Every structure is written in C-alpha cells, then in structure tokens.
Amino acid sequence: MMETTLALTFHILGAVVWVGGMFAAYVCLRPAAGALEGPQRLRLWRSFFAKFLPWVWVSVLLLLASGYWMLLTTFGGFKGAPLYINLMQAVGWLMIALFVWLFHGPRLKFKRATDAQDWPAAAAHLNRIRQINLVNLPFGLIVVVIGGSGRFWGF
Numbered sequence: 001m002m003e004t005t006l007a008l009t010f011h012i013l014g015a016v017v018w019v020g021g022m023f024a025a026y027v028c029l030r031p032a033a034g035a036l037e038g039p040q041r042l043r044l045w046r047s048f049f050a051k052f053l054p055w056v057w058v059s060v061l062l063l064l065a066s067g068y069w070m071l072l073t074t075f076g077g078f079k080g081a082p083l084y085i086n087l088m089q090a091v092g093w094l095m096i097a098l099f100v101w102l103f104h105g106p107r108l109k110f111k112r113a114t115d116a117q118d119w120p121a122a123a124a125h126l127n128r129i130r131q132i133n134l135v136n137l138p139f140g141l142i143v144v145v146i147g148g149s150g151r152f153w154g155f
C-alpha cells in the first residue's frame with residue numbers, strides 16, 4: 001500500500017536520524033571532544049545540541065505521526081495490536097519523555113551556563129545530559145530491533 005510505504009519511510013528516517021545521532025554523539029563525538037580544553041569542549045557541545053536537537057524534534061513528530069497512523073489504519077486500531085508494536089510504543093514513549101526532560105531541563109541549564117561562561121555548572125549539566133543519553137541510546141537500539149524484527153516473531 002502506497003500510504004503505508006510512505007508512513008514507514010518517515011518512520012524509518014525518524015528512527016535512523018534520532019538513534020544514529022545519539023550513537024554518534026556518545027560513541028564518537030564524546031571521546032573526540034575529550035581532547036579539547038574545558039571551555040572549548042563545552043562550546044562544541046553547545047553548538048552540537050543547537051544543531052542536532054531540532055532534528056530530534058522532527059524525528060519524534062515523524063515517528064509519532066507515522067507510527068500511530070500505521071497502527072490505526074494498516075493495523076486496524078489499538079485492539080489486537082501485536083506485542084512488538086506495544087513494546088515499541090512503550091519504549092518509544094519512555095524515550096520521548098527522557099528527551100523532553102533533557103531538552104527543557106539539563107539542556108537549557110547547560111546552554112545558559114555555557115553562555116554565562118560558568119564552566120563548572122556547564123560541565124555538571126552536560127554530565128546529566130550524558131547520563132540521560134546513556135539510557136536513551138540503548139533504548140533506541142532496542143526499539144529499532146523490536147520494530148524491525150517484530151513482524152517475524154510469530155506472537
């Protein structure tokens with residue numbers, strides 16, 4: 001079905017951008033940025049978040065809109081949705097809640113502290129962002145495997 005193909009396209013792109021970005025941030029940028037001096041490192045993260053996090057918002061909106069569209073049409077509603085779809089929704093909402101907290105809490109405080117050149121405070125807020133990402137990245141990897149393989153589970 002054309003519409004389902006389109007919805008899946010947005011869904012997959014949202015997942016790839018969000019989870020891939022979290023992976024690159026934690027596994028690649030973090031060690032790379034570790035070589036920089038304190039203020040420079042914090043400024044790098046500040047501009048990384050300013051550029052990446054809007055894409056996470058786009059991804060979240062695309063994932064939700066396409067996911068629930070498929071659930072309601074292609075899958076015929078919430079009732080009788082297979083286990084993997086419910087798992088995807090559950091972990092997906094956990095990820096979204098953690099992201100919303102990260103964005104409005106530690107990310108905002110980190111941005112303000114960096115702009116005020118309060119480096120110890122900025123470093124502390126950045127550490128909280130890191131901790132949240134340390135939870136959300138494995139969640140994201142798990143959801144991608146659930147979403148991609150679930151249709152073959154047979155239950």
Ligand code: HEM
Pocket residue numbers: 008011012014015018019063064066067068070071075085088089090091092093095140143144145147148149150151
């Ligand atoms: C929160 C609400 C969500 C809903 C209602 C939802 C719903 C769906 C549905 C209906 C499918 C199609 C399943 C199939 O074709 O067998 C799907 C697939 C998928 N979803 Fe979600 N999803 C949600 C969140 C997420 C999140 C947060 C991610 C990843 C960050 C994600 C990643 C995937 C992936 C990778 C697929 C597989 C696509 C494929 O097989 O080609 N979903 N989802």
